[in-house]
Amino acid sequence: MVYGIAKMLNFAHGDVIMIGAYVCFFSLLHWNIPTVFAIILAMIICTALGVLIERLAYKPLRAAPSLAVLITAIGVSYFLQNAAQLLWTSSPKVFPSVLGDTSLRLFGGQLSVSMISVVTVAACIVIMLGLTWFTGKTKTGKAMRACSEDKGAAQLMGINVNLTISVTFAIGAALAAVAGVLLCSAYPMLMPTTGAMPGIKAFTAAVFGGIGSIPGAMLGGILLGLIEIFGKAYISTQLSDAIVFAVLIIVLLVKPAGLLGKQVREKV
Amino acid sequence: MLKVENMNVYYGAIHAIRNVSLEVLQGEIVTLIGANGAGKSTVLQTISGLMRSKTGDIAFMDENIAAVTPHKIVERGLAHVPEGRRIFLRMTVRENLEMGAYTRHGSEVQEALEKVYQLFPRLLERRKQIAGTLSGGEQQMLAMGRALMSRPKLLMLDEPSMGLAPILVEQIFSIIEDMNKNGVTILLVEQNAQIALSIADRGYVLETGSIIMSGTGHELSQSDDIRKAYLGG
Ligand SMILES: Nc1ncnc2c1ncn2[C@@H]1O[C@H](COP(=O)(O)OP(=O)(O)OP(=O)(O)O)[C@@H](O)[C@H]1O
Ligand SMILES: [Mg+2]
Numbered sequence: 001m002v003y004g005i006a007k008m009l010n011f012a013h014g015d016v017i018m019i020g021a022y023v024c025f026f027s028l029l030h031w032n033i034p035t036v037f038a039i040i041l042a043m044i045i046c047t048a049l050g051v052l053i054e055r056l057a058y059k060p061l062r063a064a065p066s067l068a069v070l071i072t073a074i075g076v077s078y079f080l081q082n083a084a085q086l087l088w089t090s091s092p093k094v095f096p097s098v099l100g101d102t103s104l105r106l107f108g109g110q111l112s113v114s115m116i117s118v119v120t121v122a123a124c125i126v127i128m129l130g131l132t133w134f135t136g137k138t139k140t141g142k143a144m145r146a147c148s149e150d151k152g153a154a155q156l157m158g159i160n161v162n163l164t165i166s167v168t169f170a171i172g173a174a175l176a177a178v179a180g181v182l183l184c185s186a187y188p189m190l191m192p193t194t195g196a197m198p199g200i201k202a203f204t205a206a207v208f209g210g211i212g213s214i215p216g217a218m219l220g221g222i223l224l225g226l227i228e229i230f231g232k233a234y235i236s237t238q239l240s241d242a243i244v245f246a247v248l249i250i251v252l253l254v255k256p257a258g259l260l261g262k263q264v265r266e267k268v
Numbered sequence: 269m270l271k272v273e274n275m276n277v278y279y280g281a282i283h284a285i286r287n288v289s290l291e292v293l294q295g296e297i298v299t300l301i302g303a304n305g306a307g308k309s310t311v312l313q314t315i316s317g318l319m320r321s322k323t324g325d326i327a328f329m330d331e332n333i334a335a336v337t338p339h340k341i342v343e344r345g346l347a348h349v350p351e352g353r354r355i356f357l358r359m360t361v362r363e364n365l366e367m368g369a370y371t372r373h374g375s376e377v378q379e380a381l382e383k384v385y386q387l388f389p390r391l392l393e394r395r396k397q398i399a400g401t402l403s404g405g406e407q408q409m410l411a412m413g414r415a416l417m418s419r420p421k422l423l424m425l426d427e428p429s430m431g432l433a434p435i436l437v438e439q440i441f442s443i444i445e446d447m448n449k450n451g452v453t454i455l456l457v458e459q460n461a462q463i464a465l466s467i468a469d470r471g472y473v474l475e476t477g478s479i480i481m482s483g484t485g486h487e488l489s490q491s492d493d494i495r496k497a498y499l500g501g
Pocket of ligand 1: 309
């Protein structure tokens with residue numbers, strides 16, 4: 001979403017996810033805050049962080065060539081990783097299970113699904129529906145779509161483009177906090193580099209599904225997950241990441257707009 | 269209503285606009301004509317704040333807007349239909365119009381919408397259609413309707429005739445005259461000098477960034493130089 005509107009790859013997104021997970025970790029284990037509030041706290045801090053990053057690092061570069069912005073984003077990513085390392089050391093933390101170890105048994109116990117998977121899928125669906133509603137029905141959401149199509153024309157409509165981009169970053173960062181908690185509940189090892197790989201993979205999923213399309217990103221994510229798992233099972237465990245990126249390259253070559261990406265014919 | 273004084277605009281080292289001054293009075297249709305690359309679009313972009321002039325002043329309704337951000341300029345009642353229309357192709361007709369009313373609130377939006385549908389019944393018919401699938405003429409109507417949604421006092425149009433069949437051009441220009449009769453002041457940029465001068469109260473001729481001539485629509489269309497250069501003899 002952020003890419004679609006700001007036309008930049010936010011390489012630091014995964015690291016915001018990591019920070020969100022750390023915030024949640026400390027509030028749960030050290031300050032004994034109830035889970036719900038821990039998640040809300042993580043969202044607030046990540047939102048603030050997202051806006052701060054956007055203001056300090058990206059906003060001054062809005063007119064700069066995209067390569068400069070990309071390099072800045074990678075820099076921000078490393079900065080966050082190293083800051084996390086300084087603050088919380090690089091030793092892995094075992095993330096507390098937010099939901100306990102319960103699992104759901106379906107079909108008379110033949111199929112068992114862990115609670116966290118259910119919650120993750122449910123959360124994704126809720127977020128997807130929420131975003132679709134937001135961008136489709138609210139004034140700010142529509143303004144985001146307008147900015148993503150044509151910033152100049154959006155300005156001529158009276159839209160404050162800078163503010164709209166900041167709001168987009170804020171929403172992205174708040175959702176990153178949720179992603180952080182879900183990720184660490186599923187894979188309870190938390191390190192400063194935790195966010196890097198999922199961040200890149202999430203971007204791959206978004207490209208795969210079609211940049212700017214919210215259901216597309218979700219479909220891309222599911223397909224990518226399946227490819228990764230089958231790749232691990234049938235081809236090679238070590239190569240699974242490589243397979244994911246090979247898929248990305250093939251998709252970009254064959255269908256640059258992504259699976260659900262819309263190619264709009266432009267009339268002159 | 270609008271007064272541009274001593275505008276100088278650069279693209280890097282290119283000096284695109286040289287000492288341009290012009291004025292648009294309340295209720296007028298003023299046209300700015302000139303060949304390809306003369307700098308017409310650049311003048312409009314600078315007035316609406318997308319580009320900046322190195323020197324001089326731009327006054328709108330007696331207030332200096334030379335340093336005001338584009339979205340604030342729209343709020344003050346100055347709308348700009350850019351060259352090539354630049355409608356939001358992936359949004360519906362209705363959503364495009366709503367974006368035009370971004371600076372307006374509550375019942376104002378509904379009123380503006382009804383007025384625009386009245387002026388362009390075709391847009392009402394097509395309100396749910398994705399804008400990218402409209403015909404060229406419909407897209408031009410949408411671009412104009414979208415700009416009207418902000419209830420502008422002054423409307424700047426950049427080549428509304430571009431790419432349209434002669435019959436559609438006539439239709440668009442009669443709508444421009446209607447809008448003007450409804451109280452919207454118009455600054456019209458055109459390459460099609462003949463039709464622009466036929467509806468304009470006054471006109472300016474821009475050549476390689478400088479204004480070389482100005483006068484009433486009638487004077488300009490009678491001028492020998494203009495006839496040779498822009499009206500095909
Ligand atoms: N983004 C840009 N970068 C560099 N030069 C530019 C840019 N945009 C316009 N120019 C130059 O500025 C001059 C004026 O351009 P402008 O688009 O204002 O002309 P115009 O009169 O609107 O032409 P047309 O009738 O073709 O639309 C041209 O020489 C053009 O090459
Ligand atoms: Mg032009």
